[in-house]
Amino acid sequence: MKFEGTKDYVATEDLMVAVNASVALERPLLIKGEPGTGKTMLAIEVAKALDAPLIEWHIKSTTKAQQGLYEYDAVSRLRDSQLGDDRVHDIGNYIVRGKLWEAFESDKRPVLLIDEIDKADIEFPNDLLLELDRMEFFVYETKKTIKAEHRPIIIITSNNEKELPDAFLRRCFFHYIRFPERDVMENIVEVHYPGLKRKLVAEALNVFFEIRDVPGLKKKPSTSELIDWLKLLMAEDVDPETLRTRDMKKLIPPLHGALLKNEQDVHLFERLAFMAKRDK
Numbered sequence: 001m002k003f004e005g006t007k008d009y010v011a012t013e014d015l016m017v018a019v020n021a022s023v024a025l026e027r028p029l030l031i032k033g034e035p036g037t038g039k040t041m042l043a044i045e046v047a048k049a050l051d052a053p054l055i056e057w058h059i060k061s062t063t064k065a066q067q068g069l070y071e072y073d074a075v076s077r078l079r080d081s082q083l084g085d086d087r088v089h090d091i092g093n094y095i096v097r098g099k100l101w102e103a104f105e106s107d108k109r110p111v112l113l114i115d116e117i118d119k120a121d122i123e124f125p126n127d128l129l130l131e132l133d134r135m136e137f138f139v140y141e142t143k144k145t146i147k148a149e150h151r152p153i154i155i156i157t158s159n160n161e162k163e164l165p166d167a168f169l170r171r172c173f174f175h176y177i178r179f180p181e182r183d184v185m186e187n188i189v190e191v192h193y194p195g196l197k198r199k200l201v202a203e204a205l206n207v208f209f210e211i212r213d214v215p216g217l218k219k220k221p222s223t224s225e226l227i228d229w230l231k232l233l234m235a236e237d238v239d240p241e242t243l244r245t246r247d248m249k250k251l252i253p254p255l256h257g258a259l260l261k262n263e264q265d266v267h268l269f270e271r272l273a274f275m276a277k278r279d280k
Contacts, residue, residue, distance in 0.1 A: 003023075003050065006045045009042070009191070019046060025173055026151055028156050029175065030164075030173065032160055033177030040113065043155040047111040052109055054113065055102050055103045056099070056113045057100075057112065059119045066098075069098045095141060100137070101146055104152070109153065113157070122162060136148065196230070200230075200240045201230070208226050218262055219260075232255045
């Protein structure tokens with residue numbers, strides 16, 4: 001069964017090819033792209049499309065690779081031994097299974113999402129190489145080897161905060177999600193808001209892409225922020241004519257807090273509006 005997108009996720013041809021290639025090669029799919037381009041949602045929708053269990057491992061700056069395998073809770077065992085609990089005689093009671101272990105023991109071939117891998121320490125990806133290659137790992141406390149029942153479909157996302165090691169990259173199939181073109185964005189909007197007024201969508205997209213093109217913008221608005229903005233425009237019943245206006249005093253669009261997320265960008269638009277007004 002091949003991934004061809006879903007009714008809730010607009011996938012480009014290149015992205016579908018990448019997903020299916022990684023599945024065929026049995027290699028992790030490394031996805032990069034701007035925040036808000038649907039990297040995390042991809043794993044969710046692939047799991048839906050393939051009717052596969054989804055296992056999510058969201059990485060933080062403090063996450064260690066070992067946590068994905070298992071952790072030994074020595075503190076709980078010590079406490080139980082002091083209380084005379086019979087559980088202490090079986091060390092397996094104090095082994096906390098990680099997301100990789102969970103994926104390896106899944107009854108059906110799962111989709112494993114390793115989300116935002118670049119948040120972790122630089123050694124994190126290399127520490128997973130052996131386990132991702134062999135699809136097994138050894139539990140020293142119980143002297144057991146855990147092997148994958150079914151090789152998981154692994155989707156790894158990165159926001160490019162750190163460079164990933166070459167040895168890790170060699171083992172992945174890579175795809176960069178480009179920011180959607182206007183026609184693709186229209187399809188994405190249609191998925192979220194079927195039948196939304198075409199004039200409102202057209203004017204909102206004009207403003208949205210104009211904002212993204214402004215030189216010096218610190219944070220360009222993403223797809224998810226466009227969706228939020230459209231929701232607000234509908235809630236406030238903003239007329240498309242309001243968005244179409246070219247009055248430079250109103251250069252900043254209505255409800256701009258959904259699109260501009262820091263004071264530097266707001267000040268940039270205020271300066272542009274002041275300069276435009278002064279040049280008249």
